[in-house]
Amino acid sequence: MTAMTALAASPALPAVEAFQACLAAEHAVVYGYGVLGGRLARVGPGSTTETLVEAAYAEHRGLRDQLLATVLDLGAEPVAAEPAYATPDLADVEDCRQLARDLEQRCAAVYADAVAETLDDARELAALSLRGCAIRATRLDAPVETYPGLTGR
Amino acid sequence: MLHCGVTVAAGLVGCAVSGCTGDGTDPAPVPEGGPSEPGVGTPQQPPDQDVNLVLSAVKAEEVLLALCGSVTTEHPSLRVFAVPLRSRQRRHVAGLRALVTDVDVPRSTAQQRSPSRPAHARARLMAALERARDRRLDDCLAATAGPLAQHFASLSASHAATVDQLRRADW
Numbered sequence: 001m002t003a004m005t006a007l008a009a010s011p012a013l014p015a016v017e018a019f020q021a022c023l024a025a026e027h028a029v030v031y032g033y034g035v036l037g038g039r040l041a042r043v044g045p046g047s048t049t050e051t052l053v054e055a056a057y058a059e060h061r062g063l064r065d066q067l068l069a070t071v072l073d074l075g076a077e078p079v080a081a082e083p084a085y086a087t088p089d090l091a092d093v094e095d096c097r098q099l100a101r102d103l104e105q106r107c108a109a110v111y112a113d114a115v116a117e118t119l120d121d122a123r124e125l126a127a128l129s130l131r132g133c134a135i136r137a138t139r140l141d142a143p144v145e146t147y148p149g150l151t152g153r
Numbered sequence: 154m155l156h157c158g159v160t161v162a163a164g165l166v167g168c169a170v171s172g173c174t175g176d177g178t179d180p181a182p183v184p185e186g187g188p189s190e191p192g193v194g195t196p197q198q199p200p201d202q203d204v205n206l207v208l209s210a211v212k213a214e215e216v217l218l219a220l221c222g223s224v225t226t227e228h229p230s231l232r233v234f235a236v237p238l239r240s241r242q243r244r245h246v247a248g249l250r251a252l253v254t255d256v257d258v259p260r261s262t263a264q265q266r267s268p269s270r271p272a273h274a275r276a277r278l279m280a281a282l283e284r285a286r287d288r289r290l291d292d293c294l295a296a297t298a299g300p301l302a303q304h305f306a307s308l309s310a311s312h313a314a315t316v317d318q319l320r321r322a323d324w
Contacts, residue, residue, distance in 0.1 A: 116299035
């Protein structure tokens with residue numbers, strides 16, 4: 001089992017590697033939201049959190065697929081998902097919500113790195129993905145950050 | 154202070170000399186075809202375009218800050234959202250100014266009067282935030298330096314999250 005280190009902010013990388021890092025992050029996020037969906041079906045069925053998690057899961061699957069296509073377009077072999085990723089204990093709805101916020105905020109950092117390493121359409125994809133992470137985190141009750149994706153650096 | 158990167162900050166300061174009028178008026182326009190080439194025998198400098206982007210963003214974000222202040226003062230019913238927004242906006246302006254610390258960027262004296270009706274004030278604030286969200290994304294795409302693009306993308310994302318939050322809020 002692999003910890004979600006794919007979501008750690010990475011140093012400066014060439015564009016294709018930046019997108020590979022985004023794809024690796026999205027693999028981990030999609031896995032994380034899958035775990036959350038299963039857990040919330042037990043501890044919070046019908047809750048607002050479950051609805052938000054389902055929506056986020058669908059959005060991240062879309063992003064993952066878009067990144068796969070982008071990496072292929074760049075002539076590289078897309079990084080594969082790990083078989084599994086470590087997740088924290090999820091005792092209740094608030095634990096689930098906290099993990100979802102963490103996923104969004106850590107994913108935002110990876111997209112922020114990609115913005116710095118790309119140009120034009122690729123940069124726009126990274127910037128809009130960063131924006132999406134910031135919005136989803138806020139919907140999960142995270143405070144609006146002054147610098148999404150850059151906090152704590 | 155935001156970490157847009159020492160190299161970028163230093164570069165922005167260095168190229169500001171040729172990119173700014175220096176008298177407090179609007180930054181000089183960027184020539185068609187992009188930034189100028191560095192002169193022969195001189196150290197390579199980042200393009201003027203990035204400096205102009207920062208200076209114009211400072212100006213625009215200060216106008217938004219003034220509007221936040223006006224809404225906060227004139228509409229107590231909107232303070233629950235306007236006060237944290239104003240604080241965040243102050244940090245945005247400070248972060249942009251920190252990128253051009255050696256350039257004399259005059260403080261905006263623009264007064265922003267808020268509409269008298271709270272609903273209208275709210276609508277105006279939302280429109281201003283949406284405009285800032287879109288402009289900072291444009292700045293991100295136009296920036297030459299990667300770390301500066303990152304800074305603008307983050308600002309745009311912050312504005313976008315605020316817009317989304319306010320749109321969902323019952324205020």
